Amino acid sequence: MFNWISQVFAVTRFSMLSLPQRKGSSAAALLGIAGVVAVMVGVLSIAQGVLKTMQSSASETNAIVLRSGADSEMMSGLSGDDTRLIAEAPGVARDSAGALASPELFVIINLPMRSTGTDANVPMRGVQATAMSVREGFRLIEGRMFEWGLNEVIVGSGAKQQFAGLEIGSSILVGQELWPVVGVFEAAGGLAESEIWVDAAVLQPAYRRGNSYQSVYVKLNSSDAFAEFKDTLTSDPRLNVKPMRESEYYDSQSTTIYNLITGLGTTIAIIMGLGAVFGALNTMYTAVSSRTREIATLRALGFGSFPVVVSVVSESLLLAFIGGLIGAGLAWMAFDGYQAATLNWASFSAITFAFDVNIRLLLQGIIFAMVIGLIGGLLPAIRAARQPVAQALRGL
């Protein structure tokens, strides 16, 4: 047993030591794999970024109520009376100011994107004071809060970064009026950071909405209170609404875009991976054929064929590992935290997010590289081990 292990070590050491002689072709295989991993991690980090934004929007104890049949706030509509009934439902948490229920208005406004100068559907939310107490992560980071009843707005940090004209002191044009930007807020990385907030009472007449809203966000006493809350609302004959946990709602909002990007990214990665496998095979076949005599000599000296297989495969795995590491590192440096905006089809409005290269994605990339290396090394290794010793020694 010990003999066998020491054989493996000896042969592997040989092949590693001779690596510098094959610099060119090894580097080509390594960089090829690095390219595949970088692209794969890069593309998938877009989907991860969108998912992260959605997930950080959700709170375990929060629920959202839309009109039944509506899949997003954009499609929904609730009257002022509806929102009062929802706030009175059992399970809704209360503080000194009353129920923690926030009726909100959700519209879009055209603002130019910084990157292209073309218009984007920027989401604009009309809120009441409870909106800030329902959302845990809400925090003003610049300027001040808007005055209730005035045409003033505060903007999310993501929106400020992606869309032009949202700095404090500038104004947005709504119909005939200029609404000044007075503050910038964060919302724990959530979706609200893509939005512009304004007093609901100001937004309603500007968009001719009367006394109507589109959604009610509520904070519940506990996560378990949701069942009772939901049952009460859905069985109330005066209401025709769909209560959802926030996590459920945000999941449904990101499904389409997440699946699209992940599907495309995976397809591209697999096709590219196939190309890299061919490259790795080429490199390893070349490596093996240039070492034909060396390997045959070892075999003639009594080394088994298994150590030879191990040595070739580990050389290929080593190249793949380094390539994977370089690729993952490049992707992490180039893409992690990269700010972007896209269109959320579910609500027909822009969302801003940051590319998210997380540990899981990096590991996935390196594992993918190792799989390429394994396939690329195995076949040449078997060929090397099978070669008849006498013939190989006689030269080619």
Place this chain on the structure above:
Amino acid sequence: MKYLYLLFSSLKRKKLRTSLTMLSIMVAFLLFGYLSAIRQAFDAGIDVAGADRLIVRHKVSLIQLLPQSYEAKIERIEGVDNAMHQTWFGGIYQEPKNFFAQTPVVPEELFDLYPELIISDEHKAAWLENRTGAVVGRGLIKRFGWKLGDRIPINATIWGKKDGGRTWEFDVVGVYDGAEKGTDTSQFFFRYDYFDETRAGGTGLVGWYVVRVSDPDKAAEVAAAIDAEFANSAQETKAEAEGAFIQGFANQIGNIGFIIMSIMSAVFFTILLVAGNTMAYTVRERTNELAVLKAIGFTDAGVLGLVLGESLVITLVGGVLGLGLAWLLVSMGDPTSGSFPVFYLPTLNIFIGFGLIVAMAFVAGILPALQAQRLQIADALRR
């Protein structure tokens, strides 16, 4: 002839290596073709947008409606040939993932403003007779396997009915085809008169206008005139060329073109390394043989051509296979099972592909070829 023979025998020299290199090049061009189709799908409509068409929408946002009375006012503006309105219906057929656009329109105006939508007179007449009739694109009808005469229920998300219901039913009375490959045949058109009298709210309001100008060169001036007409009214407008409108929309999804270009560059760089390395290796391995060729009278240029030719054959076989495979995959349908309005490999990109094949063959082969050309017979034979 002798060159061809030599070329093929050197390709056959290491069959495995030659085929592996061809396969990796094939993969590069497969991706190139496939990504071209995806990019085309995201940019759908920009190429085929009418140069003589403008889109007029509410200045504040697309979700705000405009009065139907604007149509007559727009048509009175100088330089405007015809105008029609459209409205976003946003209904759901069975489940949300079956997304497609449904639009209430005035039938005669639709086919006047969009001559690229081809429909038979028979189907058009059937539509004019049936108030609840709908005309459906060829792509959409295939996607769901509908037939003429089918009754399609659509659940309204925005537009409830006067009777309180939310399910609208339409009869498929006609099919339209696209005049060009890029024409969107995933749309569902139904009659505005039926829509307007059945909807619970918003009577007399429409989503946006499509305007045809008589002289495309004056499109910008006409757009400015339309916006001026409604300036300082309760509903101000923003008019822009149809192409710019669609481009703006595509930009919102993200810079797809840039992302795909980056991926392609990474792919080609990678494959170039692999192919270039293989070529270099074959030349190094054959130093002796090449020297013998020169010794028996082959010119320097001849040897250069031989190596470049080898590189070209490998790239060409791999590249053509890859493009062919991409074409096959693309014609099998789009990866999102129908959410892309168009999905095809543009002819232009096939030509670009061939250009890239030649470029790649040259770049991968030139250094080894020069090396072979410069070989000193005496030196090389002694090695």
